[in-house]
Amino acid sequence: MILEALREIVGPPFVIGVLCILFAKLLRSQTAVPISIVVAFAFAFASGNYLADLNPEWWPTSKRATWLPWLAVSGAVCGLLARRWPLLAGSLWTCVAAIAVVRILAKDYYTSPLWAVPAFVLLPTLTGFGLMKRDQQKPGFAIPLVMGLSLIAAGIVIIHAHSKSLMDVLVIGGICLMGFALVCAISPFETGAIMPGASLLLSTACFAGYHETFSEVPPSAFWLPAVAPGLLLIGFLPFVDRLRPRTRIAIQILPPLIVLGIALGLAMSHETLTFEDPF
């Protein structure tokens, strides 16, 4: 089962992420890297779909998990367009967010609580575009690493709540970002364009996991991974920004890692994960 997961879900997105970036770096073009990270993200989901049959129909169906890769890639395209054509990116993002509300957020939440829809839209918007901006200022491995770990941690929480489809989508996105982080650690480059898409994937999947699963996993375990990457934005604080790079990175990544640890602890203490897959 573990080997199968490595072959179908974990390995391909990582290799795709690394290879796309290396290829883009070889081209030595300013636009090649941002385009390649969005292409890598799309290929990563396509590989998961092809190898693990995540959605045999490919197009989104009534199932939430089938919408997530499409929303994630569309969000990443918004990030890609944002620097040169902010108005176009903003309009596209509004459409993507509206689709996310219609297809992912359950109708019960449209009116009650009143903050549900704004929170559902604002969380990925602020986190995604905030991290994109931060990455433009200080490109490095910290942002893709934390976003990747958040996606993987959310996947682990959700598999404890018995939803393998949602976990697979999250892990594919997370592993792809880990590939970016690895290359970034050796030779820094901007990964910011991917952040709106990754952030949208994270928050929509966490909501889907919370809404449509049945388990003893507490609700806080679902939303903690969704807010964790946003804590990287403390990097905007002047006194953090002025610190030496190693100290700054440590101070930035520590709070999200603690939050992710709490989320995993909550999930693991309330549900046992068995490697015997009932179905």
Add this chain to the structure above:
Amino acid sequence: MIRLVLSLFIAGCTMLTASAADVYKLDGENTKIEFTGAKKDGKHTGGFKTLEGTVTNDGGWKIELTIQTASIYSDNPGLTNHLKGGDFFGVKDHPTAKFVTTKIEKGEKGMTVRGKLTMLGKEKEISFPAEITTGDTFTLKAEFSIDRTDFGMNYAVDKVEKSVALKVEVKAKK
């Protein structure tokens, strides 16, 4: 005039008696729906505890059944939670599954039941052979299979068989 009133009264009574006599109420006690799902290295069984419906004879037999999907159970508690989730039944978004017959006719062996099954918001025409007896008690026994992917239940099609065996037993009194 008296004759007319009397004949209308008698006709009304006859109609009421006929309609009352031909309605059987279905519930989780008198109707058992069980399924068996198979994977490469084994299988699991389960069913639904809560359902309601009617069997009526208004010139022809008709069965209407609504299943509360959240009442699903199986031989493994973890699996039951997985089945309730979005990978399979998505019971929060699709709390009911419905079956309405369109025709019940004589088949090669016993009867053939044709009808529309709605699950996960998708309607599909199905038919299956059944043994049916009527009288004071309506009984139906049927074993057949459906393809879960016809209803958009596409989870792990390479690991869990698409075909799901169903066993239905009804024993409903008037």
